[in-house]
Amino acid sequence: MASIIIVLVLGVAVTIVVGRALQGLGEPFLEDVFQDQRVSDSVARLLSVLFYLLALGVVALVGTVNLSSMTWLYATSAKLGIVLLVLGVVHGGTLLALLRIKKRRRHQMVEENIAARGASGRRGRSRDRTRQDLAGPARGTDGA
Numbered sequence: 826m827a828s829i830i831i832v833l834v835l836g837v838a839v840t841i842v843v844g845r846a847l848q849g850l851g852e853p854f855l856e857d858v859f860q861d862q863r864v865s866d867s868v869a870r871l872l873s874v875l876f877y878l879l880a881l882g883v884v885a886l887v888g889t890v891n892l893s894s895m896t897w898l899y900a901t902s903a904k905l906g907i908v909l910l911v912l913g914v915v916h917g918g919t920l921l922a923l924l925r926i927k928k929r930r931r932h933q934m935v936e937e938n939i940a941a942r943g944a945s946g947r948r949g950r951s952r953d954r955t956r957q958d959l960a961g962p963a964r965g966t967d968g969a
Contacts, residue, residue, distance in 0.1 A: 828897045829888045832904045836884030840877065848873050858927040872919060883911045
């Protein structure tokens with residue numbers, strides 16, 4: 826019983842500390858990924874809720890696992906280790922997803938810049954042709 830209480834108390838404490846750190850340190854990253862303050866704030870809140878739900882769910886489930894073959898200290902340590910490993914995997918998965926989004930957005934921005942440059946370049950060339958057509962043949966050349 827003491828093992829369950831210790832795992833729950835320590836698991837909740839670690840979850841709160843890590844959750845706050847992730848939210849504070851992740852804001853600049855999210856702003857860079859989404860390029861919009863409102864969207865990045867919204868995503869930060871959604872990710873925080875997801876993190877807390879997953880973390881507290883894992884803490885609750887792992888806290889109830891019976892490891893009777895170990896002393897209570899080893900069992901508590903093993904349970905906390907499982908919680909930390911699961912939280913690390915979830916955090917890593919979230920970062921990978923955000924990095925994919927960031928990469929996709931950067932690729933999209935590069936394509937848009939290339940398309941915009943190509944369009945402006947074509948417009949400039951067509952204006953030059955129109956000016957030449959209006960001016961007539963250049964000096965020293967036959968109009969024929």
